[in-house]
Amino acid sequence: MSRSGQAAAAPGRDAGPRFPSTSDASLMVGSFAMPSRWRFGTHTHPWHQLAWAAEGVLTVETGEGLWVLPPVRALWIPAGVPHATAAHRSSVMRSPYLRPDACPVRWSAPTVVHVPPLLRELIVHLAGSRASGDARVRAEAVLCDLVEPVDAGPVLLPLPSDGRARRVAEALLADPSDGRTLDAWGRAAGASGRTLARLFLAETGMSFGRWRTQARLRAALRLLAEGLPVAAVAGRVGYGTPSAFVAVFRRAFGVSPARYFTAG
Known part of the structure; x- marks a missing residue:
């Protein structure tokens, strides 16, 4: 492993350089070629x-939710936070x-970061x-x-534990375009619409309508990351x-789908 953290990645393995136990290094950059999926x-x-993602699009998932990251966005992941990282299409992660004891950034939770051209080139x-010696120290400070x-927060999508509500949730994850009403879902799941509404709110912290919107946004982000046009998505x-x-997407993320993937 080089000081720059170059490594060959493998599915299901931890991603990252070997962190020295005693070293003057305060910053390393790991580069990983990640095939699609x-x-x-x-x-x-x-x-x-x-x-x-220097190239392609990454997804990062933690206990707080899921983020989809084109090259104009990155995710700050504090030390010790469990996370999984995946590539939607052929990508290069350069992290x-x-x-921690030499870093002035003190965020305690995953945080989305804008990646302008200067930050990209510095990474x-x-x-x-x-870069070495004093020049490297200055570059790291910049x-x-x-x-x-x-x-920009994550897409939160907790699953209900009750079997009836869980079946509805899994069906919507499989086909987020399904527009059945709660009463219609209730007939399919063996519960009244009112019961399903109560279960979703109690077990996910969201109304059924909000949960379905989150499921649709999560699916949409993945489809957009694959390059599908907005109309098709x-x-x-x-x-x-x-x-x-676009109106729902803008309310959730503060920008249009096109801008999400092209600017911070």
Whole structure:
């Protein structure tokens, strides 16, 4: 393993460089080529990680939810937070890892970060062997200065434990475009619509309508990451018109689908 953290990745294994127990290093950059659908199973790191796709699109999932990350967005993952990382299509993950006791960023929860061109080039610069000594120290300090949060939370999708509500949830995950009413779902699941509504709220913390919207947004993010046009995605996740889908997406993420994947 080089100081830059170069490594060959394998499905289901932990992703990250070997962190030195005694070292003056305060930042390393790991680079991983990830074929389409490649996944690193749930793991933790002793250092903070900035998960960033230099190419392609990553998804990161923690106990707090799921994030879909095009190259203009990265996810700050605090040390010790269990997470799983996957590639939607052929991708390159290039992640800075920062030693907690030498890092000025103190966020205690996963946080989305905008990746402007300067931050992108600085990560690439630090991943190589060009920076060393005082020059590297200065570059690492600038990287930390450039880490700025974006107001974008994860897609939260807890599953109900009751068997009847669980069947409905799993059916919607399989086909988010299914627009049946709660009463119709109740007839299929063996419960009244009122019972299902109560179960979803009690067991997921969301109304049925909000849960279904989250399921549709999660599916939409994955389809958009695969390069499908907005109009096609809207229909596949249950919206009658692209404009209706864009309005829901904008309320959830603060930007349009196109801007989500092209700018922070």
